[in-house]
Amino acid sequence: MLTLSLLVAVCMFSSELTAAISGLLLGIFVDSVASTPPGFNAIIFMIIGVAASLIVKHLFNNNVWAGAALCALCAAFYYLLRWLFCIAFSTSLTDNLTYIMETILPSILYTAVFAIPFYFIEKKLYNKFYK
Amino acid sequence: MRFFLRSRQFKIILAIFCVVVIATLSFVIVGNHMSPQTDLASTISTPIKSFFAGISNTVSDFFDSFNSGNELNLENAALRAEIDSLRQKIADYDEAIKQNEFYKDYLDIKDENPDFSFTDATLIARDSDDPYGGFTINKGSTSNISKYDPVITNSGIVGYVTEVGLTSSKVTTILNPELTLGALDNRTSDSGVVTGSLPLAQKGYCRFANLSRSCTVAVGDYVVTSGEGIFPEGLLIGSVDNIGIDDSNNSIYAEIKPFAQLDEIRSVMVITSFDGQGGINVEGGK
Numbered sequence: 001m002l003t004l005s006l007l008v009a010v011c012m013f014s015s016e017l018t019a020a021i022s023g024l025l026l027g028i029f030v031d032s033v034a035s036t037p038p039g040f041n042a043i044i045f046m047i048i049g050v051a052a053s054l055i056v057k058h059l060f061n062n063n064v065w066a067g068a069a070l071c072a073l074c075a076a077f078y079y080l081l082r083w084l085f086c087i088a089f090s091t092s093l094t095d096n097l098t099y100i101m102e103t104i105l106p107s108i109l110y111t112a113v114f115a116i117p118f119y120f121i122e123k124k125l126y127n128k129f130y131k
Numbered sequence: 132m133r134f135f136l137r138s139r140q141f142k143i144i145l146a147i148f149c150v151v152v153i154a155t156l157s158f159v160i161v162g163n164h165m166s167p168q169t170d171l172a173s174t175i176s177t178p179i180k181s182f183f184a185g186i187s188n189t190v191s192d193f194f195d196s197f198n199s200g201n202e203l204n205l206e207n208a209a210l211r212a213e214i215d216s217l218r219q220k221i222a223d224y225d226e227a228i229k230q231n232e233f234y235k236d237y238l239d240i241k242d243e244n245p246d247f248s249f250t251d252a253t254l255i256a257r258d259s260d261d262p263y264g265g266f267t268i269n270k271g272s273t274s275n276i277s278k279y280d281p282v283i284t285n286s287g288i289v290g291y292v293t294e295v296g297l298t299s300s301k302v303t304t305i306l307n308p309e310l311t312l313g314a315l316d317n318r319t320s321d322s323g324v325v326t327g328s329l330p331l332a333q334k335g336y337c338r339f340a341n342l343s344r345s346c347t348v349a350v351g352d353y354v355v356t357s358g359e360g361i362f363p364e365g366l367l368i369g370s371v372d373n374i375g376i377d378d379s380n381n382s383i384y385a386e387i388k389p390f391a392q393l394d395e396i397r398s399v400m401v402i403t404s405f406d407g408q409g410g411i412n413v414e415g416g417k
Contacts, residue, residue, distance in 0.1 A: 015140065016141070016144060017144060020144040024147065024151065028169060029172045029176060031166075031168075032267070033180070034260070034261070035303065036258075039152070039154070042155070043152060043155065087262065091330075095329045095330050103262065
């Protein structure tokens with residue numbers, strides 16, 4: 001999910017409040033097309049934004065590999081929550097495991113990969129406008 | 132971290148979070164319209180989505196023209212075989228003639244159902260993370276669309292409207308397990324319910340379930356709506372592709388290949404009203 005990659009890249013260079021508002025706005029736009037419960041993406045993206053900003057500030061270094069790892073963590077959080085709310089209870093255990101292995105894990109990987117170019121773009125913008 | 136939890140920033144974030152949750156929950160409980168923030172974002176972004184959907188369709192058509200040669204040859208061969216089979220049936224069976232009458236009856240839906248009111252709509256966005264193929268169309272409450280309105284194409288049923296905004300609506304397809312609709316085998320009149328399941332949805336199929344053990348459903352039969360629930364009677368759903376036994380309750384089920392090409396849809400029709408519209412048959416319904 002490219003919006004998630006973009007959000008994490010932005011939040012790595014933002015304060016917690018900016019990250020929260022960015023997550024909220026992106027989540028609202030994702031809600032307008034997603035087949036999730038109303039407001040799901042707005043709330044989850046907001047949480048992810050704040051968490052990403054805090055993790056970069058207190059736990060991770062601010063580099064591209066940390067960005068990819070953080071994006072993978074955030075994507076895992078998002079996709080597992082989405083699976084839990086939208087799919088898990090309407091299908092069997094075997095089908096759930098198959099869905100996690102065949103759909104969720106590759107989605108996490110692709111989301112983390114796309115964090116890399118977004119990280120460099122955001123870093124360039126940050127250096128140009130804030131430094 | 133402790134300093135952040137006591138800071139003014141955290142309190143502002145918490146306040147915004149609470150407002151969003153309360154606003155969202157209140158609209159979930161009321162249940163008949165999109166949440167205001169989503170509706171606003173959707174109204175602003177609908178023209179942009181329509182523009183990019185048009186570009187996406189143009190690019191897709193351009194590349195399809197290079198890839199479709201072999202597919203067309205294979206499809207042509209399969210269609211010729213099918214035509215030969217139907218000609219043989221016409222010569223040998225009365226049911227083949229009845230199936231041709233069935234085709235003519237359902238080709239012009241409006242002539243057969245003068246009570247239907249339609250609104251045309253175009254698909255402007257798909258949820259790529261939804262395994263059941265849900266999508267967004269470019270019409271909303273300003274075009275008389277309401278929640279639970281059936282969505283169809285000329286080929287057959289697509290699904291129903293689940294969320295309505297001012298200028299856009301979200302559609303849940305028949306591949307989704309949330310939707311169950313009463314259905315009949317058109318040849319044998321065996322009744323059951325059509326619903327979705329995750330493994331079938333990934334193949335683009337849905338499930339015709341709760342058939343009796345004495346039913347005579349066969350591969351190739353056409354399945355139509357029975358008129359129970361939110362869908363009017365007699366709309367095409369799909370054809371039976373495979374028959375099996377449900378281990379959980381020992382009933383017969385059939386795998387249905389929908390007539391509507393759910394992954395290639397670009398335009399749909401929303402039935403905004405019809406005679407007998409009213410009760411619904413979905414989980415957590417009215």
